[in-house]
Amino acid sequence: MTTTGHHPPSTTSPAGNPMGFGRMLRKEDARFLRGQGHFLDDLSMPGMLHAAILRSPVAHARIASIDTSEAEAHPKVKAVITGAVLESLNLAWMPTLSADVQAVLATDKVRFQGQEVAMVIAEDRYAARDALELIDVDYDVLPAVVDARRAMDPGAPVIRDDVEGRTDNHIFDWEAGDKAKADEVFARADVVVSQEMLYPRSHPAPMETCGTIASMDRVTGKLTVWSTNQAPHAHRTIYALVAGIPEHNIQIISPDIGGGFGNKVGIYPGYVLAVVGSIITGKPVKWVEDRSENLMSTSFARDYHMRGEIAATREGRITGLRVDVLADHGAFNGTAQPSKFPAGFFHIFTGSYDLEAAHCKVSGVYTNKAPGGVAYACSFRITEAVYLVERMVDVLADELDIDPAELRLRNLLTPEQFPYTTMTGWEYDSGDYPRTLRKAMEMAGYDELRREQAEKRERGELMGIGVSFFTEGVGAGPRKHMDILGLGMADGCELRLHPTGKAQLRISVQTQGQGHETTFAQIVAHELGIPPEDVDVIHGDTSNTPFGLGTYGSRSTPVSGAAAAIAAQRIRDKARVITAAAIECDPADLEWEPGRWYVKGDPSQGRTVQEVAMLSHGTLELPEGVEGHLDASVVYDPPNLTYPFGAYICVVDVDPGTGEVKVRRFIAVDDCGPRINPMIVEGQVHGGLADGVGMALMQVIAFDEDGNCVGGSFMDYLLPTSLECPSWELGETVTPSPHHPLGCKGVGESATVGSPPAVVNAVIDALAPFGVRHADMPLTPANVWMAMQGHPVRTDLAVR
Amino acid sequence: MQVTMRVNGAEVHGDVEPRLLLVHFIREHLGLTGTHWGCDTSQCGTCVLWLDGEPVKSCTVLAAMADGHEVRTVEDLEVDGELDPVQKGFMEKHGLQCGFCTPGMMMTARWLLDHNPDPDEDTIREAISGQICRCTGYENIVRAVRWAAEHPAGAPQKEQEVEA
Numbered sequence: 001m002t003t004t005g006h007h008p009p010s011t012t013s014p015a016g017n018p019m020g021f022g023r024m025l026r027k028e029d030a031r032f033l034r035g036q037g038h039f040l041d042d043l044s045m046p047g048m049l050h051a052a053i054l055r056s057p058v059a060h061a062r063i064a065s066i067d068t069s070e071a072e073a074h075p076k077v078k079a080v081i082t083g084a085v086l087e088s089l090n091l092a093w094m095p096t097l098s099a100d101v102q103a104v105l106a107t108d109k110v111r112f113q114g115q116e117v118a119m120v121i122a123e124d125r126y127a128a129r130d131a132l133e134l135i136d137v138d139y140d141v142l143p144a145v146v147d148a149r150r151a152m153d154p155g156a157p158v159i160r161d162d163v164e165g166r167t168d169n170h171i172f173d174w175e176a177g178d179k180a181k182a183d184e185v186f187a188r189a190d191v192v193v194s195q196e197m198l199y200p201r202s203h204p205a206p207m208e209t210c211g212t213i214a215s216m217d218r219v220t221g222k223l224t225v226w227s228t229n230q231a232p233h234a235h236r237t238i239y240a241l242v243a244g245i246p247e248h249n250i251q252i253i254s255p256d257i258g259g260g261f262g263n264k265v266g267i268y269p270g271y272v273l274a275v276v277g278s279i280i281t282g283k284p285v286k287w288v289e290d291r292s293e294n295l296m297s298t299s300f301a302r303d304y305h306m307r308g309e310i311a312a313t314r315e316g317r318i319t320g321l322r323v324d325v326l327a328d329h330g331a332f333n334g335t336a337q338p339s340k341f342p343a344g345f346f347h348i349f350t351g352s353y354d355l356e357a358a359h360c361k362v363s364g365v366y367t368n369k370a371p372g373g374v375a376y377a378c379s380f381r382i383t384e385a386v387y388l389v390e391r392m393v394d395v396l397a398d399e400l401d402i403d404p405a406e407l408r409l410r411n412l413l414t415p416e417q418f419p420y421t422t423m424t425g426w427e428y429d430s431g432d433y434p435r436t437l438r439k440a441m442e443m444a445g446y447d448e449l450r451r452e453q454a455e456k457r458e459r460g461e462l463m464g465i466g467v468s469f470f471t472e473g474v475g476a477g478p479r480k481h482m483d484i485l486g487l488g489m490a491d492g493c494e495l496r497l498h499p500t501g502k503a504q505l506r507i508s509v510q511t512q513g514q515g516h517e518t519t520f521a522q523i524v525a526h527e528l529g530i531p532p533e534d535v536d537v538i539h540g541d542t543s544n545t546p547f548g549l550g551t552y553g554s555r556s557t558p559v560s561g562a563a564a565a566i567a568a569q570r571i572r573d574k575a576r577v578i579t580a581a582a583i584e585c586d587p588a589d590l591e592w593e594p595g596r597w598y599v600k601g602d603p604s605q606g607r608t609v610q611e612v613a614m615l616s617h618g619t620l621e622l623p624e625g626v627e628g629h630l631d632a633s634v635v636y637d638p639p640n641l642t643y644p645f646g647a648y649i650c651v652v653d654v655d656p657g658t659g660e661v662k663v664r665r666f667i668a669v670d671d672c673g674p675r676i677n678p679m680i681v682e683g684q685v686h687g688g689l690a691d692g693v694g695m696a697l698m699q700v701i702a703f704d705e706d707g708n709c710v711g712g713s714f715m716d717y718l719l720p721t722s723l724e725c726p727s728w729e730l731g732e733t734v735t736p737s738p739h740h741p742l743g744c745k746g747v748g749e750s751a752t753v754g755s756p757p758a759v760v761n762a763v764i765d766a767l768a769p770f771g772v773r774h775a776d777m778p779l780t781p782a783n784v785w786m787a788m789q790g791h792p793v794r795t796d797l798a799v800r
Numbered sequence: 801m802q803v804t805m806r807v808n809g810a811e812v813h814g815d816v817e818p819r820l821l822l823v824h825f826i827r828e829h830l831g832l833t834g835t836h837w838g839c840d841t842s843q844c845g846t847c848v849l850w851l852d853g854e855p856v857k858s859c860t861v862l863a864a865m866a867d868g869h870e871v872r873t874v875e876d877l878e879v880d881g882e883l884d885p886v887q888k889g890f891m892e893k894h895g896l897q898c899g900f901c902t903p904g905m906m907m908t909a910r911w912l913l914d915h916n917p918d919p920d921e922d923t924i925r926e927a928i929s930g931q932i933c934r935c936t937g938y939e940n941i942v943r944a945v946r947w948a949a950e951h952p953a954g955a956p957q958k959e960q961e962v963e964a
Contacts, residue, residue, distance in 0.1 A: 032899030033887040035834015035874035042833035207838045207900040258900030259934050291839040513898030513935045683894045686937035714843035722925040722938040
């Protein structure tokens with residue numbers, strides 16, 4: 001319909017941006033490109049002091065004595081904090097995110113190499129480091145528990161003797177699924193195959209290490225904390241609970257974050273110590289860890305020792321899956337999972353397949369290693385679960401001599417089965433799995449690759465093709481099921497339109513590179529038809545944003561993005577009422593086009609959102625019950641998780657002489673629902689794929705027999721560079737989530753979750769001529785070569 | 801000890817400890833915080849800047865070693881409000897996410913293009929292989945540098961001014 005004087009709404013903003021979804025260059029780039037970002041260590045406060053932490057050189061020891069007198073006498077030292085000082089303040093221990101406690105500073109024993117023993121606060125960072133050398137600690141070394149598989153041995157040293165009555169290193173046992181039914185399915189199965197596998201300890205290693213500046217104002221009693229953290233609101237509440245500081249007197253600010261990947265979810269001893277240091281000295285105290293501190297003491301990831309069993313018919317119909325997991329949680333149980341789920345969402349391990357029965361058992365143990373287990377783009381242990389099932393399917397394919405892609409196609413859930421409730425209780429929202437896998441196979445030229453592989457094998461060349469298919473559950477989560485330390489996982493959002501129609505959106509989640517300042521503006525633009533450049537996204541400051549649990553587990557778009565969309569929808573609804581009042585008609589007679597309400601049949605009669613914004617702040621008489629101004633506040637409680645999925649295919653060449661793996665191609669087809677900003681989504685996938693190459697081939701935090709960490713620097717903990725990564729080949733399918741207001745499913749962690757098994761499956765496929773069915777990550781040249789010799793190795797132990 | 805050097809074309813002086821790292825001198829004494837620090841061991845490359853026209857990892861260079869020399873940092877890439885093509889390329893091709901490795905990557909990229917205006921993908925990957933990015937999987941960094949190679953127009957010629 002066309003009417004004189006009215007033009008259809010533009011799909012492009014005055015600045016050339018999409019009026020909603022689409023490729024849009026990032027708002028945040030302007031400062032980063034100029035070196036004008038504000039990362040934690042870029043910040044400086046008047047009178048600020050610098051802290052450094054003395055760490056344990058041994059993995060397990062009783063502290064006989066600590067002498068700080070020489071350090072305190074250093075002319076530039078302002079304070080030295082030890083465990084004894086903290087004990088006097090009742091701050092020597094802090095709660096972890098898993099209802100355990102962790103030593104802020106060691107009092108009785110040190111329990112891992114790198115554990116915090118003392119903090120020095122000095123005038124500059126060099127002096128603080130110097131003074132660490134002046135502290136004399138006398139350690140009575142104890143035997144260390146290094147191998148998780150030996151942690152429950154009779155007579156094993158008891159690590160957590162701080163807890164009264166504890167006589168072993170057991171943390172928890174947890175089960176999911178129907179064991180009796182699984183046993184019955186296995187008993188009558190044609191084929192049962194089992195496989196031991198390790199998802200080794202890894203570390204997220206963001207390029208920016210963790211740090212904080214704490215400033216306690218002695219006059220007002222107000223504590224301001226700048227810190228590298230992904231969840232500022234959760235941090236505020238925990239500081240209040242731990243330190244007893246009234247929560248309204250605490251402001252947590254997350255400045256620009258130089259990568260998080262889960263490493264910046266938790267509260268580390270250094271953060272608490274900086275607060276104590278500021279209280280003691282009356283000055284702002286900055287603490288920034290060095291790289292070794294980051295790798296040796298902050299939250300690791302994975303460390304799951306898994307034994308999988310898969311049951312199937314001879315024709316390749318998978319009927320059952322059983323898993324037994326030994327989870328190494330380090331010296332303190334600091335894993336960050338929703339409270340009901342000590343093993344996170346590992347029980348999504350049935351993956352993307354239609355099974356008859358499944359059962360898993362996870363046991364957590366303490367070892368003399370760094371605590372944590374939070375993350376690394378894992379969606380709460382789904383990384384481990386996907387690795388397990390995708391390796392097991394390949395092991396089964398090998399047993400049955402069926403092509404691994406074909407075996408997956410025979411067993412994938414079909415579109416008619418959605419919503420699908422898994423054997424362990426997850427309700428997958430939507431999907432068309434076979435379409436996605438077929439698309440990946442087409443992009444890869446799968447059949448041609450298999451032909452090439454056959455030819456190469458004839459010549460003795462080792463080429464491998466690996467397939468993986470993953471289903472993730474992200475956007476935690478429904479508050480009745482999910483909380484962290486009692487805090488429900490709902491997220492708030494506030495949207496305010498100023499009189500001139502420019503908007504401010506305040507969100508609870510915290511970008512670490514995901515581009516929230518851009519995509520959240522696009523969500524508002526999509527719903528309200530206003531230019532995204534007119535929407536300022538405010539985040540990272542607890543005093544200026546509504547409460548919410550932060551960014552991890554790919555939850556920003558599924559939870560906070562939904563909140564933003566609903567806030568904008570409420571404003572749109574209110575704008576309708578105000579438009580009707582302005583033109584004196586019934587709201588039911590109005591129709592919406594992006595950016596404007598107008599009278600049905602007479603498009604020239606209407607009001608733009610910007611006009612309504614001014615009217616709402618003006619003198620227009622509003623209908624009964626309608627308040628002035630144009631703002632909305634939402635707390636979004638997700639009804640379910642969202643379930644992004646994807647099909648990945650990796651092609652590798654292995655050097656038969658050295659065992660070196662070269663990733664030649666990587667094809668990734670992701671389905672995360674509609675893409676708000678496809679450019680950003682692709683970037684997220686790229687990064688996760690590099691993670692997969694790193695974890696599969698390079699990254700491990702291993703320990704020697706005394707508990708010495710042998711992954712404590714970038715010389716030993718190898719991360720993928722531009723040379724290990726191929727040029728990624730991406731594709732997409734789009735299956736909207738039926739319960740998310742935008743249909744979006746989240747994507748941040750998909751590739752990190754889905755890609756490691758594709759790489760490993762490819763390498764193992766390449767090694768088929770050697771009869772290799774499995775070898776553990778990381779598949780370094782040495783480890784691959786050992787597997788080729790028939791001697792696969794334990795990759796978590798630096799002792800052979 | 802006293803050090804004097806030219807940083808981004810301007811002469812600067814400092815009274816520093818002999819052990820002070822160049823990265824700390826640049827960041828904390830001069831307030832040029834665009835150059836980052838990430839690993840201590842010359843692996844990560846977030847601290848890359850130019851010393852006498854060559855990219856170096858400034859976490860393993862002493863400020864004293866730069867005495868009498870010339871330093872160029874990310875803050876010098878933009879000239880008179882005009883972004884360097886490398887900066888534009890990183891924006892156009894989404895070559896950055898968290899932005900932490902970005903300054904170092906761009907300094908290396910600028911150097912590469914000054915010496916090889918039309919590098920292929922393998923050459924770009926080789927050039928940035930001493931630097932780590934955890935966000936991008938490198939794909940879009942490579943595309944960003946290619947974009948800069950294909951859009952050299954308007955490239956500022958600041959280097960010559962510095963040398964003058």
